[in-house]
Amino acid sequence: MRNKQKTEKVLALVEKAYGRPAPLRKTPPIDEIIRTILSQNTNDRNSLAAFAILKRHFKSWESLLKADTSSIAGLIKHAGLANIKAARIKEVLSEIERREGRLSLSSLKKMDVEDALLYLRSLKGVGPKTAACVLLFSFGKPAMPVDTHIFRVAKRMGLLSGKVTVEQAHSVLTKLVPKHLIYAFHLGIIEHGRKICKAQNPLCGFCVLYNMCRYKDKAIYRARKTK
Numbered sequence: 001m002r003n004k005q006k007t008e009k010v011l012a013l014v015e016k017a018y019g020r021p022a023p024l025r026k027t028p029p030i031d032e033i034i035r036t037i038l039s040q041n042t043n044d045r046n047s048l049a050a051f052a053i054l055k056r057h058f059k060s061w062e063s064l065l066k067a068d069t070s071s072i073a074g075l076i077k078h079a080g081l082a083n084i085k086a087a088r089i090k091e092v093l094s095e096i097e098r099r100e101g102r103l104s105l106s107s108l109k110k111m112d113v114e115d116a117l118l119y120l121r122s123l124k125g126v127g128p129k130t131a132a133c134v135l136l137f138s139f140g141k142p143a144m145p146v147d148t149h150i151f152r153v154a155k156r157m158g159l160l161s162g163k164v165t166v167e168q169a170h171s172v173l174t175k176l177v178p179k180h181l182i183y184a185f186h187l188g189i190i191e192h193g194r195k196i197c198k199a200q201n202p203l204c205g206f207c208v209l210y211n212m213c214r215y216k217d218k219a220i221y222r223a224r225k226t227k
């Protein structure tokens with residue numbers, strides 16, 4: 001089965017198992033950039049708690065820019081790496097304000113995906129996942145953010161070859177998944193990775209992708225060995 005067809009089949013099975021994701025509700029791009037920086041190297045619970053604290057504490061993101069890095073770090077300690085993330089958030093927002101003359105990314109709206117990704121990636125501290133999250137969740141543009149779950153499941157399913165790095169996976173999957181399915185694929189595969197195709201001990205016996213998976217024999221062999 002060709003990879004594009006396989007991707008569509010994977011998504012159909014995942015949607016059947018977990019349901020269709022709720023329609024996209026676009027988030028303000030500056031919120032999205034801050035939220036994604038906070039999510040680096042931590043789970044959603046911790047990063048969303050830190051984001052909620054920032055939202056409550058600052059009346060606007062302009063006022064966050066005027067705050068000391070150390071006081072921002074104190075507010076986001078739930079998210080871990082607080083000093084690094086606080087400095088990164090300030091640096092990224094300052095650069096956006098310098099380029100745009102205000103704290104806004106509305107200029108991305110008219111750009112195509114490639115140009116918008118280049119713009120975002122040129123901001124120090126913005127990696128491929130943050131850039132793709134902003135484009136997908138704030139502008140509804142077809143860019144695929146690849147987190148640890150998507151990377152793992154796509155590799156196990158053979159949608160990404162063994163040599164592809166997580167950095168490269170963003171553009172490989174963006175090209176592979178039909179544009180109109182990127183949002184559903186992103187959410188569906190994360191759900192599958194969290195619930196069934198776990199990093200350690202994937203629950204292959206309960207997996208809707210079992211018949212299509214290249215990794216299952218290895219996973220089952222490992223599970224037997226550890227018993």
Ligand code: SF4
Nearest residue numbers: 197202204207213216
């Ligand atoms: S069969 Fe196992 S390894 Fe393959 S996708 Fe399903 S849970 Fe993951």
